[in-house]
Amino acid sequence: MCGIIAYSGGRIAESILIDGLKRLEYRGYDSAGLAVARRKKMTVVRAVGKVSDLEKKLARRKLAGHYGMAHTRWATHGRPSEQNAHPHGDCQGKISIVHNGIIENYQDLKEELIAQKHVFTSQTDSEVVAHLVEEYFDGDLETAVLKTVQRLQGTFGLAVMHADIDRQIVMVKRGSPIIIGIGENEYFAASDAMALLPYTEKIISLNDDEMAVLNAGGYYIKNLNNELLEREIEICAGRDYLADKKGYEHFMLKEIFEQPEAIENAFRGRLVEAEGVSKLGGLEPVLERLKNMKKLIIVSCGTSYYAGLLGRYIFENLTALHVEVEVASEFRYRKLKMNEDTVVLALSQSGETADTIAAIREAKRKGALILGVVNVVGSAIAQITAAGVYNHAGPEFGVASTKIYTSQLVILTLIALLIGRYQDVSYNEGSEVIQAIKKLPKQVEKILADMEHVRALAQAYAPFEDFLFIGRLFNYPTAMEGALKLKEISYIHAEGYAAGEMKHGPISLIDENFPTVAIVSQDCTFDKMLSNIQEIKARNGRVLSVASQGCGRVRDVCDDVIWVPETLPLLQPILNIVPLQLFAYFIARERGCDIDKPRNLAKSVTVE
Ligand code: F6R
Numbered sequence: 001m002c003g004i005i006a007y008s009g010g011r012i013a014e015s016i017l018i019d020g021l022k023r024l025e026y027r028g029y030d031s032a033g034l035a036v037a038r039r040k041k042m043t044v045v046r047a048v049g050k051v052s053d054l055e056k057k058l059a060r061r062k063l064a065g066h067y068g069m070a071h072t073r074w075a076t077h078g079r080p081s082e083q084n085a086h087p088h089g090d091c092q093g094k095i096s097i098v099h100n101g102i103i104e105n106y107q108d109l110k111e112e113l114i115a116q117k118h119v120f121t122s123q124t125d126s127e128v129v130a131h132l133v134e135e136y137f138d139g140d141l142e143t144a145v146l147k148t149v150q151r152l153q154g155t156f157g158l159a160v161m162h163a164d165i166d167r168q169i170v171m172v173k174r175g176s177p178i179i180i181g182i183g184e185n186e187y188f189a190a191s192d193a194m195a196l197l198p199y200t201e202k203i204i205s206l207n208d209d210e211m212a213v214l215n216a217g218g219y220y221i222k223n224l225n226n227e228l229l230e231r232e233i234e235i236c237a238g239r240d241y242l243a244d245k246k247g248y249e250h251f252m253l254k255e256i257f258e259q260p261e262a263i264e265n266a267f268r269g270r271l272v273e274a275e276g277v278s279k280l281g282g283l284e285p286v287l288e289r290l291k292n293m294k295k296l297i298i299v300s301c302g303t304s305y306y307a308g309l310l311g312r313y314i315f316e317n318l319t320a321l322h323v324e325v326e327v328a329s330e331f332r333y334r335k336l337k338m339n340e341d342t343v344v345l346a347l348s349q350s351g352e353t354a355d356t357i358a359a360i361r362e363a364k365r366k367g368a369l370i371l372g373v374v375n376v377v378g379s380a381i382a383q384i385t386a387a388g389v390y391n392h393a394g395p396e397f398g399v400a401s402t403k404i405y406t407s408q409l410v411i412l413t414l415i416a417l418l419i420g421r422y423q424d425v426s427y428n429e430g431s432e433v434i435q436a437i438k439k440l441p442k443q444v445e446k447i448l449a450d451m452e453h454v455r456a457l458a459q460a461y462a463p464f465e466d467f468l469f470i471g472r473l474f475n476y477p478t479a480m481e482g483a484l485k486l487k488e489i490s491y492i493h494a495e496g497y498a499a500g501e502m503k504h505g506p507i508s509l510i511d512e513n514f515p516t517v518a519i520v521s522q523d524c525t526f527d528k529m530l531s532n533i534q535e536i537k538a539r540n541g542r543v544l545s546v547a548s549q550g551c552g553r554v555r556d557v558c559d560d561v562i563w564v565p566e567t568l569p570l571l572q573p574i575l576n577i578v579p580l581q582l583f584a585y586f587i588a589r590e591r592g593c594d595i596d597k598p599r600n601l602a603k604s605v606t607v608e
Contacts (some may be wrong), residue, residue: 001028001029001074001100001602001603001604001605001606001607002027002029002071002072002073002074002099002100002101002191002606003021003022003024003025003027003029003071003072003190003191003192003195004021004024004069004070004071004098004159004178004189004190004191005023005024005069005070005071005188005189005190005191005196006067006068006069006070006098006101006156006161006171006188006189006190006194007020007067007068007069007121007186007188007216008066008067008167008168008169008170008186008187008188008214008215008216009066009067009167009183009185009186009187009316010066010185010186010253011066011186012038012063012064012066013036013063013065013066013068014036014058014065016188016199016473016540017036017068017070018033018034018054018055018058019069019198020188020190020195021034021051021054021070021071021072021079021195022051022071022363022604023192023194023195023196023197023198023378024053024190024191024192024194025050025072025078025597025604026194026251026397026398026399026596026597027074027599027602027603027604028047028074028347028601028602028603029072029073029075029602030048030073030075030080031046031048031072031075031080031081031082031084031085032046032047032049032050032051032053032054032070032071032072032073032085032552032572033045033046033047033049033054033070033071033073033086033087033371033403034046034054034068034069034070034071034087035068035069035070035087035089035096035098036063036065036555037065037067037068037096037161037162037163037166038064038065038066038067038068040163040164041061041163042094042095042096042161042163042376043061043065044087044089044096044387045057045063045081046063046084046086046087046201047082047085047086048080048081051366051438057084058581063102065250066167067161067166067167067168067169067314068088068161069096069098069159069161069169069331070087070098070100070417071085071086071087071098073086073210074602075084075127076102076125076340076607077106077123077124077126078122078123078124078454079123079208082102083121083122083292083514084122084123084124084220086098086099086126087260088122088124088126088127088129088130088384089120089130090118090131090133090134091118091119092133092134093163094162094163094164095128095130095133095134095137095160095161095162095163096130096160096161097129097130097133097158097159097160097161098126098158098159098205099126099129099156099157099158099172099311100155100157100158100176100177100191100253100606101154101155101156101157101175101176101606102125102154102155102607103125103126103128103129103152103153103154104125104153104154104157105152105153105154106125106126106128106154108545109132109151109152109195110127111129111268111419113128113131113135115567116135118131118134118396119133119348125154127586129148129152129156129158129160130160132147132148132151132152132338133145133160133528134146137162137526139546140312141160141161141165141168141170142211142213143171143251144169145158145160145172145211146211146224146226148240149172149174149224151223152174154210155174155175155176155354155606156172156173156174156175156176156287157172157173157174157175157176157178157191158170158171158172158173158178159171159178159189161383166211166216167216168212168214168215168216169189169213169214170210170212170213170214170225171186171189171206171212171213171214172206172209172210172211172212173206173207173208173210173211173375174208174209174382175208175357176191176207176214176606177191177205177352177379177380177489178190178191178194178205179192179196179203179204179205180202180203180204180205180207180212180214180219180221181190181192181193181196181198181199181202181203181301182200182202182203182204182207182219182233182321183199183202184311185487187214187215187219188200189212189214189408189459193236193602196236196294196550197236201232201236202234202235202236203231203233203234203235204221204231204232204234206221208280208311209223209224210222210223210224210229211223211224221283225437228526231427232354235592239605242467248595249589250398250585250589250595251396251397251476251526251596252398252399252400252402252489252581252585252595252596253585254398255396255397255403256402256403256448256578256581256582256585258394258403259371259402259403259406259444259448260440260442260445260448261402261557261580262391262393262403262406262407263392263406263407263410263444263574264396264409264441265391265392265407266391266392266410266411266414267395267410267414267438268416269472270274270347271414271434271437271438273431273434275421275427275430276421276425276426276427276428276429276430276433276434276435277417277418277421277430278414278415278417278418279418280389280414280415281403282387282389282390283371283387283388283389283415283418284321284386284387285386285387286369286371286386286387289340289343290343290367290418290419291368291419291422292341292403293299293321293341293342293343293369293392293419294321294322294341294342295321295322295323295324295338295341295342295343296315296321296322296323296324296342296343296344296345297323297324297325297326297330297331297336297342297343297344297345297363297368298311298312298323298325298326298344298345298346298347298360299325299326299327299331299344299345299346299347299356299360299363300327300328300347300348300356300373301327301328301329301348301353301355301356301605302345302401302407302484302495302605303349303400303404303481304347304348304353304404304405304408304483305325305327306350306405306477306478306480306481307326307405307408307409307412307477307486308325308345308347308349309325309476309477310409310412310474310477310478311323311325311345311347311408311409311412311416311482312324312325312572313473313474313477313570314409314412314413314570315348315412315416315419316415318413318416318417318419318420318423318425318570319416319419319420319423319424320423320424321419322480323332324336325451326359327355327606328346328353328356328358328359328472328486329355329358329359330360330596331359331363332355332359332361332362334357336366338366338367338368338440339366339367339368340367340368341367342363342366342367342368342369343368343369343370343371343602344359344360344363344369344370344371345370345371345372345373345415345427345469346359346360346370346371346372346373346374346381347372347373347408347412348372348373348374348375348381349374349375349376349391349396349404350375350376350379350382350603350605351372351374351375351376351379351382351605352376352380352381352604352605353381353604353605353606354605354606354607355379355605355608356608357380357384358382358467358608359383360372360381360385361384364384369386369387369520370384370385370386371385371387371388371389372384372385372387372388372389372555373390373391373408373482374388374391375390375391375392375393375395375396375404375407376395377390378400384566387413389411389415391404391407391408391411393407395604396603397596398595399410399488399489399596399597399601399602399603400485400489400581400584400595400598401489402485402581405481405553405577405578406444406574406578408588409571409573410437410440410574411554413433413437413570413571414437414582417430417433417434432568433568433570436531436567436568436571437571437605439567440567440571440574440575440592443564443565443567443575444574444575444578446565446583447564447565447575447578447579448578450563450579451582453562454579454582454583454586455560455582455586457544457562457583458582458583458587458589458590459586459590460588461515461544461558461583462490462585462586462587462590462591463579464492464513464514464515465492465493465513465514466492466494466514466515467483467492467493467494467495467514467516467517468494468495468497468502468506468509468511468514468515468516469482469483469486469494469495469496469497469501469511469516469517469518469519469580469601470496470497470498470499470518470519470529470532471496471498471499471518471519471520471529471576472498472499472500472514472524472525472528472529473523473524473569474521474523474569474570474572474573475519475520475521475525475529475572475573475576476496476497476498476499477573478519478573478576478577478580479496479497479498479499479517479519481496481577481580482494482517482519482546482577482580482583482584483495483496484496485580485581485584485585486580486583486584488598488601489585489588489593489595489598490582490584490587490588491591491593491598491599492587492591497526499518499528499529499532500528500532502532502535502536502604503535505605507535507536507539510536510539510540510541511539511540511541512540512541512542514541515541515542515543515544516533516536516541516542516543516544516559517544517545517546517548517580518533518536518543518544518545518546519545519547519576519580519584520533520545520547520548520551520554521547521551521566521576522548522550522551522571523537523547523567523569523571523572526551528552530554530557533545533554533558534557537557542559543557543558543560544558544559544561544562545558545560545561545562546558546561546562546564546576546579547561547562547563547564547579548563548564548565548566548567548572548575548576549563549564549565549566550566562579562583564576564578564579
């Protein structure tokens with residue numbers, strides 16, 4: 001969602017800010033803007049659309065200032081428009097602010113400020129911050145910002161600057177990430193370390209209720225009681241992953257092809273073959289509590305939620321636990337029974353998803369042990385959870401999650417195996433799972449090598465406007481994830497269903513214009529899946545099957561088949577989803593969609 005980049009130093013700020021905005025584009029946005037100050041004059045330029053639209057506007061003027069801030073906005077309060085784009089300013093045009101998060105009490109504050117004769121120019125919640133700072137400003141920006149944040153309810157990652165205070169930028173964080181970058185006599189700040197990596201690896205992640213003040217000669221960090229804090233500089237080792245498509249047309253395709261490596265990274269060093277068990281260093285501090293847990297609740301959103309649904313089946317297979325899976329946005333309002341025997345496991349690529357954060361905060365309050373499986377190291381969820389496992393899959397830039405999904409499935413299997421070996425799983429069963437996991441990277445490579453076949457099928461299916469995806473057991477969540485991939489990037493209507501549910505409603509939609517993607521594996525559901533496919537064929541429905549190699553009879557009943565290698569049923573979804581990711585990708589490409597940045601979507605969903 002929204003992104004922030006700020007700079008103070010000896011270089012011309014504009015080009016650094018634009019470069020930073022481009023690195024934040026993957027998060028999703030609908031307008032962008034920047035503010036640069038020079039010789040006590042603030043210049044603000046904003047544009048609806050892409051960062052390239054902002055650049056076109058900037059081409060007409062030269063901004064020579066050495067400090068400034070920029071923002072990509074994903075509309076929450078007020079439609080995407082130039083007025084609503086950040087930075088926002090005060091009445092005198094001296095102050096600029098950019099804001100990520102939501103100011104919950106903005107209506108009350110706005111009314112108060114309007115009564116004090118402040119003039120608002122946008123419909124956003126964020127603009128109140130600029131006017132509050134103006135109200136409290138008395139020559140000292142830091143104090144004005146401290147007073148301002150005391151009035152704010154909600155979440156914020158904020159940057160504030162004043163045209164009269166050369167090269168000073170004040171950053172504050174509560175619930176929305178702010179990372180400070182430390183260069184040679186120059187300072188950066190951003191909502192995402194990705195924007196800073198070309199300039200510096202030295203970073204400090206602000207904690208909630210901390211403030212950083214960047215100045216011409218240095219920086220310092222304080223808490224909101226105005227006390228100076230000592231913070232260690234971290235080295236952010238992500239430079240290898242700088243947003244580069246490495247020759248692929250889209251990040252999504254690159255990330256689909258990174259799956260063999262991402263899967264390997266998920267299990268590397270985590271398999272103890274001699275004992276038929278997994279070893280997860282991040283869970284060791286809570287191992288005793290895990291051994292005694294009675295109930296597991298998995299919480300997550302979107303693709304991570306579908307990984308959670310599969311997690312339930314994996315845990316049911318390998319452990320004796322009672323497992324529930326909840327959409328995070330529902331979890332926090334439910335009256336779920338939880339106590340110290342309950343473990344709540346959050347799955348999140350970004351570690352920033354607001355609904356997931358709210359859910360685990362609620363679970364923490366109820367006494368549950370909170371674990372996380374997170375890709376972004378040091379992210380909010382990683383900080384809130386008591387223990388957890390990192391994906392180590394490298395950044396995912398494509399809005400549609402691909403490599404993190406398969407990586408999450410591997411890690412869920414490792415956690416289930418760890419617990420299962422204290423319960424009923426024998427050494428032989430554990431070893432069988434381990435051997436199968438080790439084969440996955442090569443099996444995924446084999447599927448990827450068959451990409452041209454999937455591309456040809458995608459061309460044939462691209463004209464359809466509706467799709468049904470069906471599967472049973474482990475392939476049921478796969479059907480939902482396959483449908484989500486297709487709808488989010490190609491804007492085609494697609495529904496994922498448990499194949500057995502088809503006769504209870506969706507079958508009425510089937511005709512020659514409504515194709516079905518059926519996911520079939522050689523497990524106890526095989527014959528029933530064949531019957532479902534025949535029911536669709538009997539109604540003139542076209543069927544494309546993703547089938548594992550032992551399912552030869554599928555060929556006789558389907559119009560088209562994508563074959564995938566066979567593995568254990570509980571791991572089969574890791575292979576089955578790969579051609580569906582490619583299928584969605586090539587259909588979206590065929591239809592000319594903006595694959596890495598689908599309309600209305602954001603990579604990190606930081607609002608509830
Ligand atoms: C879909 C997709 C989203 C995310 C969801 C949760 O392809 O990427 O549905 O899975 O927004 O995000 P994280 O995993 O970052 O919590």
